[in-house]
Amino acid sequence: IMSSLSNLLQTGQQELDLYFQPQVECPGNRIVGVECLLRWRHPEFGTISPLCFVPLAEHAGLAYWLDNWVLDTALGHYSNWQASGIRTRMAINISACSLSNPDFADAVDRLLDKHRVPASLIELEITESALIEHHDLATRNVQQLRQKGIGLALDDFGTGFASFARLQSLCFDRLKIDRRFVNGMASRSCNAAIVDATLMLGRLLGQEVVAEGVENLDDLALLERMGCTCMQGWLFYPAMDSASCQALLLKQQ
Ligand code: G
Numbered sequence: 744i745m746s747s748l749s750n751l752l753q754t755g756q757q758e759l760d761l762y763f764q765p766q767v768e769c770p771g772n773r774i775v776g777v778e779c780l781l782r783w784r785h786p787e788f789g790t791i792s793p794l795c796f797v798p799l800a801e802h803a804g805l806a807y808w809l810d811n812w813v814l815d816t817a818l819g820h821y822s823n824w825q826a827s828g829i830r831t832r833m834a835i836n837i838s839a840c841s842l843s844n845p846d847f848a849d850a851v852d853r854l855l856d857k858h859r860v861p862a863s864l865i866e867l868e869i870t871e872s873a874l875i876e877h878h879d880l881a882t883r884n885v886q887q888l889r890q891k892g893i894g895l896a897l898d899d900f901g902t903g904f905a906s907f908a909r910l911q912s913l914c915f916d917r918l919k920i921d922r923r924f925v926n927g928m929a930s931r932s933c934n935a936a937i938v939d940a941t942l943m944l945g946r947l948l949g950q951e952v953v954a955e956g957v958e959n960l961d962d963l964a965l966l967e968r969m970g971c972t973c974m975q976g977w978l979f980y981p982a983m984d985s986a987s988c989q990a991l992l993l994k995q996q
């Protein structure tokens with residue numbers, strides 16, 4: 744898998760693809776953002792989730808190339824959407840490793856210029872499942888990205904290495920509550936307590952909170968009662984291809 748991944752990044756890349764999942768504002772269900780999700784359609788192994796191959800890419804030192812491909816491709820799609828009048832925020836997942844690359848913020852800047860996409864419409868999602876190393880380099884990149892007006896979201900909040908100290912020093916705009924807490928929370932009081940506490944933390948820190956993996960009406964009702972206003976999940980929309988997502992966003996305008 745590793746050698747075909749490294750080939751993929753050097754050559755064709757036709758096997759990699761991006762899908763897009765809307766995020767909605769509640770109540771009202773207006774689409775306020777779109778998260779870009781990577782898929783690898785392997786000729787032998789079928790569709791492989793980034794959960795499998797992103798960690799491998801990180802180990803092999805390929806995370807930076809992968810993120811570059813994702814950013815370039817996602818912004819290419821966004822540039823098309825923008826030409827049709829769309830101004831909905833796009834969230835792009837990047838590997839925490841890339842934050843420690845001294846060139847990362849400049850590279851993002853170059854790609855925004857290349858595709859003529861304003862920084863303010865883009866948010867980067869960084870998962871806390873990877874430990875952010877070289878904290879000084881990461882902080883410098885984050886400061887530079889923020890100066891340009893790019894949003895930053897902490898993905899999979901509550902599942903990994905993020906400490907409260909890091910939360911404070913990296914100044915995220917948004918916390919995304921992992922679906923393992925959200926999904927089924929209405930019937931699991933422990934999960935409900937974690938979600939409730941995260942929403943309160945977001946309010947106190949001035950960070951918007953997105954609940955991921957909302958699949959049923961009971962969880963939705965409880966989230967609304969807890970004051971959650973931004974959600975993502977199959978109850979609203981699945982991930983879809985670029986053309987379908989563009990059509991959906993245009994219909995809403
Ligand atoms: O879509 P799916 O459930 O397979 O995604 C699994 C995980 O992979 C999620 O946590 C998601 O944030 C992450 N992910 C999805 N797309 C990308 C991507 O383009 N780059 C990185 N680094 N992670 C991604």
Ligand code: G
Binds near residue numbers: 780836958976982
């Ligand atoms: O962490 P990342 O964690 O960013 O989460 C996105 C992943 O979750 C994608 O792989 C997407 O396909 C998946 N996903 C999106 N909505 C739902 C949902 O409602 N339920 C479940 N189980 N997975 C979802």
Ligand code: MN
Binds near residue numbers: 836
């Ligand atoms: Mn994500």
Ligand code: NA
Binds near residue numbers: 899920922955
């Ligand atoms: Na997540």
